[in-house]
Each structure stands twice: as structure tokens, then as C-alpha cells.
Amino acid sequence: xxxxxxxxxxxxxxxxxxxxxxxxxxxxxxxxxxxxxxxxxxxxxxxxxxxxxxxxx
Amino acid sequence: xxxxxxxxxxxxxxxxxxxxxxxxxxxxxxxxxxxxxxxxxxxxxxxxxxxxxxxxxxxxxxxxxxxxxxxxxxxxxxxxxxxxxxxxxxxxxxxxxxxxxxxxxxxxxxxxxxxxxxxxxxxxxxxxxxx
Numbered sequence: 001x002x003x004x005x006x007x008x009x010x011x012x013x014x015x016x017x018x019x020x021x022x023x024x025x026x027x028x029x030x031x032x033x034x035x036x037x038x039x040x041x042x043x044x045x046x047x048x049x050x051x052x053x054x055x056x057x
Numbered sequence: 058x059x060x061x062x063x064x065x066x067x068x069x070x071x072x073x074x075x076x077x078x079x080x081x082x083x084x085x086x087x088x089x090x091x092x093x094x095x096x097x098x099x100x101x102x103x104x105x106x107x108x109x110x111x112x113x114x115x116x117x118x119x120x121x122x123x124x125x126x127x128x129x130x131x132x133x134x135x136x137x138x139x140x141x142x143x144x145x146x147x148x149x150x151x152x153x154x155x156x157x158x159x160x161x162x163x164x165x166x167x168x169x170x171x172x173x174x175x176x177x178x179x180x181x182x183x184x185x186x187x188x
Binding site for chain 2: 008009010011012013014015016017018020021022023024026030033035038039041042043044045046047049050051052053054
């Protein structure tokens, strides 16, 4: 397996804006979210990456 | 708590919906489930494994100004501790309000002892923590 490039983003640095398609369980609907949107709400962003649905932690 | 939690995998949003509906332990999930099938965001954070087409177990904390303040990445088979994630988030929230302080290793929640680094503390951390 080729090793990923760990953290090309510098800790303490600015994260460029990104956008993700999401499933929102509260609205039970699809949508999108962007870092810019969360920042404009004055909130923190916690990104939690994981390999795959239907698998085990 | 002033944060937006987004879980991200390379599955599409349709798989997320199906998984949420199917898996009982996800019943009370309220967070946004992000879909990154092209791997674009996973690559941005350096957690995309090209051969597998999957993301590693990475957790990243970004403040409201867009600065990356914390990152933790583990390989596929090791789960992350959610208490530890809460501790990191609370510590970061606290320190954002009190930039002159530092949260020592034993810090768990607001109200726990913090340190105010300065010249008088050099070589005297033990005494500072014992106060």
C-alpha cells in the first residue's frame, strides 16, 4: 500500500476552504457543508475521517 | 457546544443514509455524515490511501478562524477514544479564551488546573502544579 502524505496541511496553518456532500440525519436529507459556512457561524469544525461505513471500529 | 462535527468517509451520502438506517448503534446520531468519494478532502488532510481508495482514521480540529489546531491520525484497525476527542476540544475551547495559559497533561475539563507559562515557572512546573 503506498503510504499517504501525512498532513500536507501545517498544524497551526490556515485550512483552505473545502466543501463536502453530506447526509444530515436531523433533517433526514442530503446537502452540502463548507468550511466557509461553519466559519461564518463562528463555530469550530471537527473532522472525523474513517475508512468505510458498515465496518467496525 | 459551538462546534460542527462532520464524519467523513469515501462512501457516498447514499451509503451513509443506508448505514444510519440499518445500524442500531447509529440510532441517535445527529452529526453530519460527509461523503468524499473522489477523495479530494481526504487528500487535502493527508489521510487518503490511494491503493485502497479509503481514508485513514484522522481527526482534525479547526477553529472558527480556519486554523488547524489539532490532528490525530491512526491506521485502519485502531479506533479513536471519544473521551480524548472531547478533552481536546474542551481544552482548545478554553485556551481560545485564555491564550496566556496552557493546559497540562492531566487537564480534563474546565475548572482543572492550568499553567500560566512565564520566566518564573522555568524549572518549577512541579511546584506550580502542586499549588
